[in-house]
Amino acid sequence: MIDKFGRNINYLRVSLTENCNLRCVYCMPEEVKFEKDYVNDYLSFEDYKFFIKAMSEIGITKVRFTGGEPLLYPRISELIRFTKEECNIHDIGISTNGIGLYEIVRSLKSSGLSSVNISLNSLKEYKYKTVTRGGQLKEVLKSINEAIRIGLKVKINCVAIDGFNDDELNDFMDMTRFSSIDVRFIELMPIGEAKKIYTRGYLNIREILDNMDGIHKIGREINSTSTYYKLEKSKGRIGVISPISCSFCNDCNRIRLTAKGRIKLCLHSEEEIDIRNYSQKPLIFRETMKEIILQKPQRHRLIENRSSESMSCMYQIGG
Template structure:
């Protein structure tokens, strides 16, 4: 299924909940009150969307949140999605509950996990996440690697907050088969209250402190990857602010309450859950998805006047 700009859209991100067991400073207000379980997509809703998506050539699904591992039916969801013909299924998580659930998830079809991790300093981690325990995340990462899952670390570097964490995060790629990806802070929700570090600055810092393997560079989706000399893992850069990657965007998003998002920073136009709860058929679901995919915008509008700008916090979008 192609959008009106000729991009092949084969990737669907589904948010399972707005709830989270952390309150990261750039993501959620400290006293926020997420939606209750009765307002989110049900397991049956999700399976209906997946079945229609497969027929539109959706090949990859990522389950996000909030914190997706808070869903009690997470293992059933992974199994059911994989059984319906999706080629690859991934989860993005803060990692706090990962160690307890990763083996069951792997056994039911999970292909990989992205862990949000902005520092390896315990006190700094607790400060950024407002109380998170770093050790739990590290154990989850180790278990995931031992299960031979694809593991990616997603890191947001914020001026005057965690710039000192860059080198330690990168060193994880030397002896571990994982990717550390630096994602530029996006001016969405709480993110507007902070100043992110340009990825070109991080690249130049790493080139000076470590040096890159000159024979390796890979562009995959919205990420550009490099490697340190003789490292097992890779270093990725996702740069929506410094270098618009929209021409390679291959995804649409679904919020936990059913809103289809054509673009991360643009409000959704339709809530598919309202139709699913009326028991519409697969062909009708496909028509809704086809229309939303076809009408994806050419590019995001970060930093520009945009009357359709998304004003929600990232946990409510499914970042």
């Protein structure tokens, strides 16, 4: 699918649920409650299969399952297998907090999972428990080690927050010395809950790394959200995702299907297009999606939208 700016849109992020087993302070309000075992009241398993299959037929070649927490979706392994075997998509990832991943990661890989992005914002137990409001660091580290061991491509996503984990940047970077993983620092963005801590918590990570000794800049791969760096003699890479200080809109190739059955053409936009009525209508849906893609904006309006009270929290948009 080609948008009106000539970008090839071939990457679909699929949110399976808004629910999560953590309540990270920059993501989900502590008071948000879901019914026990809630997953999704908007899209059925058959709906997900239909949309992924239909989009694979019009140009999607990469799929990443997100949430909320995608591991809460009981049929995630089955959906991954369908995406690979029935849709002929081989670049399949998940974005997860890692809680519960250890127990099922081997099954997910055998179903077709090729990569995993794991959120980890502190390597200190007390800090991790605080920022996640109750998470267990040892569970996440166990999941990371197992994912590496079985040969998945692993990326660690760390939201950099001044006054919280800025003293751990070197510890995170050291993880790349001995394993072929990517540790990516994500710029704090003024979205949802993060707006409450943005002013005092924002760190310009690119500026910090550019002035560090013993590290060299690799650059940014096309369609990547990350600018990469490498420590001397390290096996892995250090990435920086900085949509504010360094936009990657010019070659953005992604769209998002939210857990409510809506297409988001830009992560940082409030605009969503409901596509539930097109489920199981392949001809109409494929033609409609081609028209929808033409509405993808040229760039985000994150800076302009900082003061917006309506900007969704990350768990609602499958970030």
